[in-house]
Amino acid sequence: MTTAWSALPLGKRPAGRWALASRFAIADLPEGRRLITDGEVVIESDRVIWVGRRFEGELSARYDMGDALIGPGFVDLDALSDLDTTVLGMDNQPGWKKGRVWPADYADRAYEMYSQEELAFQKRYAFAQLLLNGITSALPIASLFYRAWGETVAEFEAAAVAAEDLGLRVWLGPAYRTGGVILDEAGTMQPVFDEERGLGELAAAAAFAKRVQGSAGGLVSGMFAPDRVETCTEALLHRTFAHADELDMPVRLHMAQGEMELQTVRRLHGMTAPQWLDRLGVLSSRLIAPHATVATDDDLLCYAANGVTVAHCPLVSARHGSSLKSFSMLKAKGIRLGMGTDTAPPDMVLNMAVGMMANRLAEGKGDAGSAAEFYDAATLAGADALKRPDIGRITPGAKADIAVFDMADRMIAPRIDPIQTLVYGATGRVTRATIVDGRLCMRDGAVAGIDLAAARAQVQTQFEGLIARYPERTFGHPPVQEIFPPSYPLVENEPSS
Ligand SMILES: [Zn+2]
Structure with missing residues (x-):
């Protein structure tokens, strides 16, 4: 039984022993760091308890991330x-x-x-x-x-x-x-x-x-x-x-x-x-x-x-x-x-x-x-x-601190080796999921515990308020437009014809 990963509850730790499966997974084994294809990480509470190709033990759920890379956060x-x-x-x-x-x-x-x-x-x-x-x-x-x-x-x-x-x-x-x-x-x-x-x-x-x-x-x-x-x-x-x-x-x-x-x-x-x-x-x-x-x-x-x-x-x-x-x-x-x-x-x-x-x-x-x-x-x-x-690794006993990256992103196709794809082809915008301490904190741009759209508006207002105060602490106290001139001269009104 495999569940679509969109069913993984945001802001919660899934109950029991569950698996996160994907096309690629990083595993830190006694012999060193390895890349597992069609692998999965098994998590219980705040810990990774297993990583490999296919867990044979009992699971409460298996969530499939598809064409993705599961790695340490x-x-x-x-x-x-x-x-x-x-x-x-x-x-x-x-x-x-x-x-x-x-x-x-x-x-x-x-x-x-x-x-x-x-x-x-x-x-x-x-x-x-x-x-x-x-x-x-x-x-x-x-x-x-x-x-x-x-x-x-x-x-x-x-x-x-x-x-x-x-x-x-x-x-x-x-x-x-x-x-x-x-x-x-x-x-x-x-x-x-x-x-x-x-x-x-x-x-x-x-x-x-x-x-x-x-x-x-x-x-x-x-x-x-x-x-x-x-x-x-x-x-x-x-x-x-x-x-x-x-x-x-x-x-x-x-x-x-x-x-x-x-x-x-x-x-x-x-x-x-x-x-x-x-x-x-x-x-x-x-x-x-x-x-x-x-x-x-x-x-x-x-x-x-x-x-x-x-x-x-x-x-x-x-x-x-x-x-x-x-x-x-x-x-x-x-x-x-x-x-x-x-x-x-x-x-x-x-x-x-x-x-x-x-x-x-x-x-x-x-x-x-x-x-x-x-x-x-x-x-x-x-x-x-x-x-x-x-932390910083995926190995049995480690904290379940995980970052999952999209390997089917249309901007970086075709995918090569997943780690190289990440570093040569992508930015952090391909991060699909972030798990900390066994809890899904971020999924597809949504973070549990904050309304990012509302926060974005508040950020802009707060930041513009700070910029307005720059002249007070800038040598010679020039106006803001002189401290941070625009890249090109501004046209702020419709030019008259
Ligand atoms: Zn620094």
């Missing part, structure tokens, strides 16, 4: 969790003239540009977007430029509720910082510090992380998210890693990612950020470090020697004109390498595709880094960074 180490503002600046540069560095006269009166409700809403909306893209595990990241200082515990309490409602597996911790970079009157970047404020935020973040650890039936875990390295003082980093060691949680810290950081950290500490953290003795396998695009050979040696995981986010890097140098080279050095989305769209398939191209450009070789290597980085390596052998 993606593990997103730098998961977009706000209404992305980075995209506003891609054609509008430099960033410091576009509201991405506070002028001194705004820094003194910086305020929360979103209400608490808007902050909570954007997390819920972003979590739905991740599920639409087959992402089942997420470490949220958001911009701090529109904030009064760091992120708040209140919005992360709301994020924990949203994760539970939508069923996304998350590692949560508000971002905090003891410093920042501002523009003085002359437009020169200057580091500024408020250590007391940042240490206070860290204390609140640690209490939050401890409180949420293992909540929502195990969907929610704690993490530490100090903001980019140039906004952290030594005391903040020491205390962060001491808390993380005590609670056994991951720490994510952006470093080796850009020019502003390179200049600021060199000025403050006389070396690169990875070397500074090595000197402080805090580099460890607990650390997840986006983006490593400006890492030196010595920085990479520090990462390799200490088991640091680089969170590779090729889409945002490529849009900035940079890339890892390179994915293949870091792997050859033995560096742990997971993936993140970081920017809009939060599309891991697109990130694998761009990562593959950027790697081959950086290597100057057409055979560097296969589709399977990127698929492994987006699944297995992310799970390893989180020390979670029960």
Whole structure:
């Protein structure tokens, strides 16, 4: 007996022991990752209990996905969790003239540009977007430029509720910082510090992380998210890693990612950020470090020697004109390498595709880094960074965290090998189903627990409200039209004849 998969209940865990069958399924077997044709995954409660060609035991139901690929859900180490503002600046540069560095006269009166409700809403909306893209595990990241200082515990309490409602597996911790970079009157970047404020935020973040650890039936875990390295003082980093060691949680810290950081950290500490953290003795396998695009050979040696995981986010890097140098080279050095989305769209398939191209450009070789290597980085390596052998793979005993991709999509026909089809032919738009913890969270663009059409309208209003406030925190306070000019001159009324 086979049931059409459209009968699989959205937002629920099917009762009993059930199978999801399809043309292709990934299986992580003791001998390694394998591709099974006409296979199935058997699930009971929150776990995969079997994967192979045909389960002979008793089942409550068998749902057939047809011409599809069943694989592990993606593990997103730098998961977009706000209404992305980075995209506003891609054609509008430099960033410091576009509201991405506070002028001194705004820094003194910086305020929360979103209400608490808007902050909570954007997390819920972003979590739905991740599920639409087959992402089942997420470490949220958001911009701090529109904030009064760091992120708040209140919005992360709301994020924990949203994760539970939508069923996304998350590692949560508000971002905090003891410093920042501002523009003085002359437009020169200057580091500024408020250590007391940042240490206070860290204390609140640690209490939050401890409180949420293992909540929502195990969907929610704690993490530490100090903001980019140039906004952290030594005391903040020491205390962060001491808390993380005590609670056994991951720490994510952006470093080796850009020019502003390179200049600021060199000025403050006389070396690169990875070397500074090595000197402080805090580099460890607990650390997840986006983006490593400006890492030196010595920085990479520090990462390799200490088991640091680089969170590779090729889409945002490529849009900035940079890339890892390179994915293949870091792997050859033995560096742990997971993936993140970081920017809009939060599309891991697109990130694998761009990562593959950027790697081959950086290597100057057409055979560097296969589709399977990127698929492994987006699944297995992310799970390893989180020390979670029960996610990022499909094997008996693992969590039933699954993403199903359409292999009969009319835009990518003909299909070749399914993993190669995904990376060479598709984007995350071919994600048909996302299952987390044995529960169907997303089916054909519908996410249980959120009305996406209504949310889309609210997103646009909220985002336009934020854009209207850009002049307040942009150097020289030019009008919006000057900060973000249209691609072509606008014609707003019917031209007169
Ligand atoms: Zn990032």
